[in-house]
Amino acid sequence: MAYRNLHGCKLKSPLPSAISSLRYLCSLLPQIEASRDADLVSQVLVHHHNPFHAMESSLQLHSISFSSHLLDQTLLRLTHHSKIALSLFHYAKSLPFNPLSTSSYNILIDILAKVRQFDAAWHLILQMDHKGTDTFLLLIRRLISAGLTRQAVRAFDDIEGLTGNKVRTDEFCYLLDTLCKYGYVKVAAEVFNKRKAEFHVDVKIYTVLIYGWCKIGRFEMAERFLKDMIGRGIEPNVVTYNVLLNGVCRRASLHPEGRFERTIRTAEKVFDEMRQRGIDPDVTSFSIVLHVYSRAHKPELSLDKLKQMKELGISPTVATYTSVIKCLCSCGRLEEAENLVGEMVRNGISPSPATYNCFFKEYRGRKDGAGALRLYKKMREDCLCAAPSLHTYNILLGLFLNLDKKETLKEVWNDMKESGIGPDLDSYTTMIHGLCEKQRWREACQFFVEMIERGFLPQKVTFEMLYRGLIQSDMLRTWRRLKKKLEEESITYASEFKNYHMKPYRR
Incomplete structure (x- = not known):
């Protein structure tokens, strides 16, 4: 049985973060391993747990004893x-x-x-004792x-007092990286300016902050931090410039046509500065530019750039x-x-779920259920194919809901549950919204109850959509x-539930 990471440890772009808070997070938790006993216990609990009975009843019934x-x-x-x-805990x-x-x-x-x-x-x-x-x-x-x-910054401040451990530079970088990843760059910059004297500030920390400013489209602030870093005698590396290049390319609006050309010219200036400092662009640098071509729907330029990479001896990842495939799919060139x-397969590179999602999104746009189902079955049956990701399942759920393919929808939903990677909040939201649009209220209610029983707090829009539909x-x-x-x-959700008071609805 193939197991995939359950902690969401992937980046949406080909750009490696300077420290990558998600990768760091993965090291904080044990990884899932093949275990028939753990499979059995989890299946017993999921399928037979009764929220109104004690947990020990089902466990004692199966004579299960636990090791750590x-x-x-x-x-x-x-x-x-x-x-x-x-x-269970x-x-x-x-x-x-x-x-x-x-x-x-x-x-x-x-x-x-x-x-x-959080409570x-x-x-x-x-x-916890330790x-x-x-x-x-x-x-x-x-x-x-x-x-x-x-609250996150306060929790960071509590580390030393509650654990007795002195906070290191890596943990400080983790805090800044996580703030930047979720778009709270101003908070990260404020924390950095207040506390930088307490830590050894290095290229990783500056790269994280440059990434953050680029992420929210503040390229001028990213350049300011780059100059400040160089002024402090800290030399940027290829990751720093890739972050800057990523900011230039991935956040820029590409329409009308002139903006695309301006973006490419700015990217070339970054390439020139890299070479002046003796830093050779790597596969990530080219991948970032390829992503721009993909966003701008420039299949010929994408294929030419891919060819240029190979001629320079840089092996595509x-x-x-995936960037080139996404471009070709969005332009309707599925055969290419x-x-x-x-x-990719001939070169020993296994396509990722994101690679196949390019096809599934195009099939969704075309409302081509047959094509999507054919590729989905290939992914599940062919050992060379990547297993479907949670995002793959959610795309397919939306497609088959829209096409009202009840049996296929049920099959995909059951496959997702059996895979152990879902469903998540998005899966339930997709199902409930789609069923509400089809006015299949009883099924929508069943998923709504299941969602709550599994500990997911419904979004307000889901709550209100179901409410209005049932009243009407x-x-x-x-x-x-x-x-x-x-x-x-409401007891389980504690303070998070208080925002869900409903006003009386009038038809």
Whole structure:
């Protein structure tokens, strides 16, 4: 059985971050491993757990005893089942031979914080006998992803007092990188300016901040930080210039035509500056420019640049090929895109789920369910193909919902659940919204209840769409049952639920 990373550890661009907060995050948690026992326990809990009965009933029934490793591996498989994971944790805590470890706490804290149950996450931290810096870094990332930047900075400040560990430069860089990744660059710059004297500021930290300014389209501020770095005697490297190049190319508007040409000219200036400093552009540098050609729908330029790379002896990566394939697919040249996938495989490069998603998005645009289903089956059956990602499943769910292919939709949904990588909040939101549009209210309600029982807090728009639809369809009794269910769950969601008060709706 092939296992994929459950912690979201990938970048959307071919650009490597200076430290990559996501990659750093992956090292904070144990990785999922092949374990038949963990598979069995997680399946028992997911399929047979009753929220109104004690957790130990189903576990004692199957005579399961836990080691620390088995507990951690089971919790990793329950990453999308926060309520069940929490119940399992409390059950493990009550055992005579307590299998809980620091990693068990970290996994559960990350699971709870992922669905914004921060009160419960903090409660667990305070219960820990041995609090480590890693635990706080996990929480910090989840707080920032939820937009709670002040709380994240306060949690960073609490590290030394609550753990007794002195905060290092790498952890400071992690905080700045995570803030920048989620677009809170001004907060990152403010933290940097206040605390830079406490840490050894190096090229990694400056590159993170340059990346942040580029991410929000403030290229002039990125250049200012580059000049400040050089002024301090810190030499930029190829990653720094790739970050700058990424800012020039990926954030720029390419329409009308003149803007595309201006973007390419600016990119060439960055290439020139790199060469003047004795830094050779690498595969990432070319991949960034190829991405611009893809966005601008320039298939011929994309193919020419790919050829130029090969002539220079630079081997394209999966991200490089994916940019060109995306361009070809968006221009309707699917046959050439398929040929390029074949070239990738011949060169020993396995296409990623993102590569296939280029095709699925084009099929979705064409409303070509047959083509999408054919490629999906190939991905699942061909061992050379990448397994579908959660994003792949969500694209397919939207397509088959739109086409009203009930059996295929059910098949894809079940495949996603069996794969262990989903469903997530987006999956449920896609299903509920699509079913509401089709006025399939009872099915929408079933997914809504399942979503809540699995610990996902519905978005307001989902909440309101279902509410209005049920009222307009004279299903007031169904709405009252749903509302009661939500009120029961308000204890689980704690303070996050208070924003979901509904005003009376008039038809």
